[in-house]
Amino acid sequence: MSETLKIGFFVTCLVDAMRPSIALASIKLLESAGCDVTVPSAQVCCGQPAFNNGDIDTAKNIARQVIDVFEQYDFLVAPSASCLGMIKVHYPELFQDEPHYLEKVEKLSNKCYEILTFLHDVLKIEISARFDSTVTYHDSCSGLRELGIESQPRQLLNKVKGLKLKEMKDTDICCGFGGTFCVKYPDISTSLVSDKVKNIIDVDAKVVLAGDLGCLMNIAGRCQREGKAVRFYHTVEVLAGMAAEYPAIGEKWS
Amino acid sequence: MQPHSKQFKSNVTKALADPELQKSLFTVKKGLVENRAKAISLVSDFELLREKAKQIKQHTLSQLDYYLEEFETNFTAQGGQLHWAKDASEAQQIIVGICHKHNAKTVVKGKSMAGEEISINEALEAAGIEPIETDLGEYIVQLANEPPSHIIVPCVHKTRAQIIELFAKHHKKYGYDKPLTEVEELVLQVREIMRSKFLNADIGITGANFLVAETGTSVIVTNEGNGDLCSTLPKVHIVTAGLEKIVPTLNDVSMLSRLLARSATGQESTAYTTFATGPQRSDDQDGPEEMHIVLIDNGRTDLLNSELSEMLRCIRCGACINHCPVYGSVGGHAYGWVYPGPMGAVLTPAIIGLEEAGDLPNACTLNGRCETVCPVKIPLPKLLRLLRVRQFKERKGSMIWRGGIQLWGKLASYPVVYHFLVNIGIRLLSFLGAKKGRFNKLLLARSWTQSRDFPSPQGSTFHSQWKKYKKDHHG
Ligand code: SF4
Numbered sequence: 001m002s003e004t005l006k007i008g009f010f011v012t013c014l015v016d017a018m019r020p021s022i023a024l025a026s027i028k029l030l031e032s033a034g035c036d037v038t039v040p041s042a043q044v045c046c047g048q049p050a051f052n053n054g055d056i057d058t059a060k061n062i063a064r065q066v067i068d069v070f071e072q073y074d075f076l077v078a079p080s081a082s083c084l085g086m087i088k089v090h091y092p093e094l095f096q097d098e099p100h101y102l103e104k105v106e107k108l109s110n111k112c113y114e115i116l117t118f119l120h121d122v123l124k125i126e127i128s129a130r131f132d133s134t135v136t137y138h139d140s141c142s143g144l145r146e147l148g149i150e151s152q153p154r155q156l157l158n159k160v161k162g163l164k165l166k167e168m169k170d171t172d173i174c175c176g177f178g179g180t181f182c183v184k185y186p187d188i189s190t191s192l193v194s195d196k197v198k199n200i201i202d203v204d205a206k207v208v209l210a211g212d213l214g215c216l217m218n219i220a221g222r223c224q225r226e227g228k229a230v231r232f233y234h235t236v237e238v239l240a241g242m243a244a245e246y247p248a249i250g251e252k253w254s
Numbered sequence: 255m256q257p258h259s260k261q262f263k264s265n266v267t268k269a270l271a272d273p274e275l276q277k278s279l280f281t282v283k284k285g286l287v288e289n290r291a292k293a294i295s296l297v298s299d300f301e302l303l304r305e306k307a308k309q310i311k312q313h314t315l316s317q318l319d320y321y322l323e324e325f326e327t328n329f330t331a332q333g334g335q336l337h338w339a340k341d342a343s344e345a346q347q348i349i350v351g352i353c354h355k356h357n358a359k360t361v362v363k364g365k366s367m368a369g370e371e372i373s374i375n376e377a378l379e380a381a382g383i384e385p386i387e388t389d390l391g392e393y394i395v396q397l398a399n400e401p402p403s404h405i406i407v408p409c410v411h412k413t414r415a416q417i418i419e420l421f422a423k424h425h426k427k428y429g430y431d432k433p434l435t436e437v438e439e440l441v442l443q444v445r446e447i448m449r450s451k452f453l454n455a456d457i458g459i460t461g462a463n464f465l466v467a468e469t470g471t472s473v474i475v476t477n478e479g480n481g482d483l484c485s486t487l488p489k490v491h492i493v494t495a496g497l498e499k500i501v502p503t504l505n506d507v508s509m510l511s512r513l514l515a516r517s518a519t520g521q522e523s524t525a526y527t528t529f530a531t532g533p534q535r536s537d538d539q540d541g542p543e544e545m546h547i548v549l550i551d552n553g554r555t556d557l558l559n560s561e562l563s564e565m566l567r568c569i570r571c572g573a574c575i576n577h578c579p580v581y582g583s584v585g586g587h588a589y590g591w592v593y594p595g596p597m598g599a600v601l602t603p604a605i606i607g608l609e610e611a612g613d614l615p616n617a618c619t620l621n622g623r624c625e626t627v628c629p630v631k632i633p634l635p636k637l638l639r640l641l642r643v644r645q646f647k648e649r650k651g652s653m654i655w656r657g658g659i660q661l662w663g664k665l666a667s668y669p670v671v672y673h674f675l676v677n678i679g680i681r682l683l684s685f686l687g688a689k690k691g692r693f694n695k696l697l698l699a700r701s702w703t704q705s706r707d708f709p710s711p712q713g714s715t716f717h718s719q720w721k722k723y724k725k726d727h728h729g
Contacts, residue, residue: 011677011716011717015716016676016716016717017676017680017711017715018640018680018709018711018712019704019709019711019712020712020713020714020715020716021712022720023716024716024719024723032690035513039716039720041670041673041720043669044665044667044668044669044673045662046665047663047666049659049662050659050663051639052620052639052642052660053642053655053656053659054642054644054645054647054651055644055646055656055659055660056643056646057663057665058659058660058663059664060664061663061666062663062667063669064667065667065669069601070366070541087547093636101359103403123439124475139515141619141620141621141622142622145621145622145623145625146622146625164351171624172623173579173621174579174619174621174623176579176619177619178618178619178622179619179621180617180655181616181619182701182702183699183701184616184701184703185263185616185617186269186701186702186704186705187266187270187614188266188270188580188583188584188617189619189705190704190705191583191584192579192580192583192619193706195583213634217708218706219711220691220707220709221706221707221708221709222320222705222706224692224706224707225705225706246518246712247691249703249709249711250691250692250708250710251642251691251692252688252689252690252691252692252710253688253691
């Protein structure tokens, strides 16, 4: 691309707290493709926990903050389909009763991207990373159904040298994370994530990749509790060739 | 049926610990899902069909008064008797009243979710009338004295062994001493028992899949033909149906039933589609002497005037239930009332109230698989969210969650404070977790760590690292 794209990077609260390497890997990839990346410090969360728990006022307050901070960039990019789904699909729903503001909301909705789709569809990025392992990809529900992300991560992963992608069964079924659902209904959540772990073991993958840290923490946590030796990374960590620099999710620095 | 949706959590614990149930649910999770996928793959324009179906139902709802009146006019012109029931007890009174008028002792019934909704069996029994379920699945749950656990396959929670046992126990009185094990034999046995029930029944009660305004016709689809017999053999035929069953034309029926069968069981069409337009006419070979339709409101008018009105498009195909991972792990009884799964989580609070429906609107990961399969494109996750908004406004549900979310929201509006505090917490947590890389137990996240490890954070927060990174990389 000829002109430099100005990206406002939305870290997401979970990545900020739990796994900054996902943001670092994303930024590395964006910059390697010539983007000018800014991470505004006045960002916190997308408001999804409030939205999904019926607290519309709180959700709207947080949404306003995101919209006002990010409107100045060419694109908002985030390393989570779930948060992006909130911004792209649900922010416009939230402001239906404020036609004046809605215009602004829709503008942002049209220029925000989940990182993997942005790398693939917009930047058409070249991948030079190497990752010698058999991996399987977990589709997050918001990615798959709210944003239609299915082929992009797989096509990107197929460009990684040494990586062998194997599809597990039931990729369209929820892992049981569901944000606050997993702690509100731990028993149901456990039943769902146990099914997911079984599918992962059945496909005999050594590594599970996904685009959402929430799902990854949930599945990794269950896998580790069951004593299964599978490793978990966010897809961008592999694409940026940074997986070796950090312990996998739930593992210690060696 | 007395709702026990409020006990959802304890119902879930029971369901998850029931190995027989878990085995049975496989039929739904695998069988019905795969059948549907196969059936729709053979239709080139399935998405177009869904859109059209949605439009038909939406259009009807937008002029429901008009079509209801048209239906009434045409149905009564054919000699039918239409009754309006504003709630379950009114519907019961009307139906028991008709039975009394005809001195009915036994009633044969086709499968009807509206019938379940108004607890018609309980009402008939209380009036000394014996209701006999004639749909095989309904018959099985009736023998077991249980409510249905699925709107299409009422006895899906029963294993074959349990059914064999039930038949052996209950069929002795008909002189069947030898317990059977083969499915065909079992079905044949029920068929024999049913035959005399049909012939001796005073009244037949069925549901309706569609009520056609332009002709005054009531349409039912079944696979066993029992609906046919219920509506033609007894002297009196009573149909119980919710207001939303109205469709404008016969053409609409043909369009919607293409979707219904494929979405429900993966069939191109059900084995029987029965059209009933009024009682027997002089030149008809068979049919009832009287035909009644009880149109049930039971909260539907309120639903129509609410933000949840799209729910009334539902044609009760069960696809959302079959594709729901929560239903797939806990089954239908956990939902505690007539309608389970995603459609039940919306309908239950809409009909019996948020208070009685307890936690149902929350018992969903919002994964959205239901919406993608719904033949009339009902945005089920959105409707569940809207119910959560209602709950929040009416201060129902956990106060701890409520307070927690609001506090989080407050904190989030001060990014500097937020980043400062979170960084302290995260650094502490990562210090504690550094040795193992994860936590086996976390006091503040017990619901998580009861069955999952919790990863240790990598170190400090991203925002606290970002400045340093900038300097290192860009000078
Ligand atoms: S909500 Fe949709 S998928 Fe579910 S039963 Fe109704 S019509 Fe079928």
